[in-house]
Amino acid sequence: MFQNPSGLRHILSSRGVAKALLIALGLSISLCLWVARTPLPDPPPSRAHPPGTTDAGLYRAIVARVRNGQDYESAAVAEHRRLGYPLHPFVVVRPPALATLLARLPQVGYAILLYAVLALAVVVVWWRRIATSSEDLKRRRLFLIAGLLSGLAVALFTSPATTYFTETWSGLLITLTLGLRTDQRYLASVLTGLAAGILRELAIPFLGLMAVLAISERRRGEGAAFFAAMIFALALLANHGLKVNALAAPQDLASPGWVKFGGLAFVLKAVNLNVASSAFGLWLTAVLAPLSLFGACAWGGETGRRLFATLGAYLVAFSIIGRPENDYWGFLIAPLVGLCAAAGPFVAANLFRIATKSSVAN
Secondary structure: OOOOOOOOOOOOOOHHHHHHHHHHHHHHHHHHHHHHOOOOOOOOOOOOOOOOOOHHHHHHHHHHHHHOOOOHHHHHHHHHHHOOOOOEOHHHOOOOHHHHHHHOOOOHHHHHHHHHHHHHHHHHHHHHHHHOOOHHHHHOHHHHHHHHHHHHHHHHHOOOHHHHOHHHHHHHHHHHHHHHOOOOOOHHHHHHHHHHHHHOHHHHHHHHHHHHHHHHOOOHHHHHHHHHHHHHHHHHHHHHHHHHHHHOOOOOOEOOOOEOOOHHHHHHHHHOOOHHHHHHOHHHHHHHHHHHHHHHHHHOHHHHHHHHHHHHHHHHHHHHEOOHHHHHHHHHOHHHHHHHHHHHHHHHHHHHHHHHOOOOOO
C-alpha cells in the first residue's frame, strides 16, 4: 500500500474521505470521456501563410538566418513577416535562447542528440528520486519510469521538427527541476527552472509557483532564489519584447489572442502528447489526465505538493488560454503527465482498499 497515497495522511484514515476521492476520480474520468467524444477540430490553414508553411518551418528558417550571422530578433521578425505570422504582441515571437543555441550547432542532428541526453538526465534523476522514496514507489520504479518515457518519446519520435519547439525543451527542464529539488538542496533545481523560463515564457509562472510553495513552507532562501530566477527571466523577456517592438510595424499582423476558454476539450488535446494515448486514442487521454493529478500525490510531502500544484496549475491554465492549434503547449507537462499517471492506478487502488475496509478493521 502506498505510504501517504494522497498527500493527506491525516484525513485518509476516513473511509468517507476515501470514498469521496474515488467518486471525484470517477466523475472526472467520466466527464473527460464525455468531452473526448467530440474533440476540438483542427483549425483551418491560415490564409496569411504560403501553402505548406508550418511552425517548425518558421523556426528552422529563423535558425538558418541566425546561423548566417543575422541577429535573432531581426531574423525572427523577417521570417514572421515573410511567412504571414503575426508580430503583435511581441510574445508571438519566441525568446531567442533556443534558436541561438541551435544556430551554433553544426547541424540539427547535434540538437537531437543534445535533447536525447537531456531526456536521459531526466530519467536518471527520477530513477534516483524514486529510489529514495517509499518502498511502494521503489517496487514500481520500472513502471513509473515507463510512464515518464511515454511522455518523453513523442518529442523524440517526431524530431527533428519538435527539436525547434521551445516547449519540448522547457518541458524537460520543468520535469528535471522537480526531480532535482530536495529538502536539503535546491540550487540546481533553481538553475534548471530558470533555463526553462528563459527558453519559453510559459514556464516563467512555474518559477513563481515554486517560489510561493517554498515561502509557504517557510523556506525563505529557496523562495527567494526561485523568485529571483523569475524576475531575471521576466527581465530577459522584457528586453526581447523591446527589440521585437522596435522592429515590428503597426501594419504587421496581430495575434487573435489566446484567452479562448477551450475548457476540457483543449486540455485533453494538450495532454494527448503521450505515446500511449497517441496509440490508443483520446479516450485514454481522458483517463490519464485525472489519474495524473491523483498519481502526483503518491510521493506525498513536498514533492507530491509540487507535482500536484504544477500539473493542476497548467491544466487549469490550459482550460482558459490556448487556441486549438496551440495543443503543442502540452509538451510543457507531457513528461510529468506520464510519470504521475503511472502512479495513479496504485493510488486509486489504495483508496479503494481504505473505502471498502470493514468497520471491524477500523
